[in-house]
Amino acid sequence: MTGKRFKTIAFDGLLKNNPTLRLVLGTCPTLALSTAAFNGIGMGLAVTFILICSNVLISLLRKTIPNAVRIPAFVIIIATFVTIVRMVLDKFIPSLYDSMGVYLPLIVVNCIILGRAESFASKNKVLDSACDGLFTGLGFTCALTLIGAVREILGAGAIFGYTLWDFKIEFFTSSAGAFFVYGLAIAIFNAIYSKVENVRRSKTFDLRIMPKPDVSAPDNLDPEESEKAQASTTADVAAKEVK
């Protein structure tokens, strides 16, 4: 995998196609588990692990699995990894396992994981698929942690369980608060992203249309000849465009 390809996959997963803030996928766990930043990190990392593992395995088996049964095969693979994560969390981090509740087994039907398996892992090489899983998962984790942190600070006056102050607005811990913060996060993220993208596009556009200085032209060229030369160049370009 080239460096450019790696950068594209990373940029896509984290920003351009961020599953939570750009594609609005995985909304159910986002709304339910973003009551605290720690829950967001826990859910995000669980999804990241499952994404990487399932993407790698699906990519390895992409030529073996017949097209007709690819979806059931993907679901079996994803369900296996989800069950492994459940067992590990139940054994070693029971508090996180309890706080994630029913949303942990529901990762099986998480559209982010099935979506990446179907659209990326089943068509790309193993390393590319692993990177895609990693960065898509990290994009999801960052978004969930950010939303969780905002809700925890405003709704419980705490961050990662540490109390900051007594001031709290209960609305932010409720379901309505979840929708409000989520909507706000999408709006802010997309506004910033569009602005940055517009600036980048305009820069690229400027570079494209700016005429390059003709270094081969002699300095003592007659102004009339210079005009003629410029006209002939423009005519050449127009002719090429017509062709």
Place this chain on the structure above:
Amino acid sequence: MTVKQFFKSQAFKCIIVLLVIALIAGGLLAILNDVLYVTDEERTMRAIEKVYGKEMQYEELSYSAEELTNDYGTISKVYLLENGNYMVQSTGGGGYKGGTITVWTVLAYKDGAFTGIEKVVLESYEKQTLMSKLTYEVYSAHNDEITGDVYFTTGSDGIKVVISGATYSTNALNNAVDCALYFARNTLSAKEA
């Protein structure tokens, strides 16, 4: 289609691929389940830690099926803790669409006399309504009112407790706590006396 054609068909390949994937996944999960199995003792200790924030010695008590079942729900586990309190796991019905809620209730005893409910915690959020607003003090705040034959309710015919805003969920929760309370009044208190 002949048998030979079937074995050469795409359908047969699909069946085999799915079967192999399912078998490998099943085998792997069976092994991991054996390795990562959480025992009942571990779960009990976790529940005690959830309630008290530390490990504590306990003794499991056994009762007859009649003693463990009442109008409010079913008691599944009873533990006598080293501080003299009882920790009871009870399941109350009456939730949304017949749903149930399972809780651990710590029944406080002093000199053999029932003094009230110390703490109530959800057994797990899994398979039951998400009720993040249930704190330790929701029920113990009413200890002064737990006298005679009064139980918790969402209506006006007892001690009114409404938690989540969803009456059905609170009904099941109240029933689970009432089940433990009934058990304390009718079985544990008789034993302590």
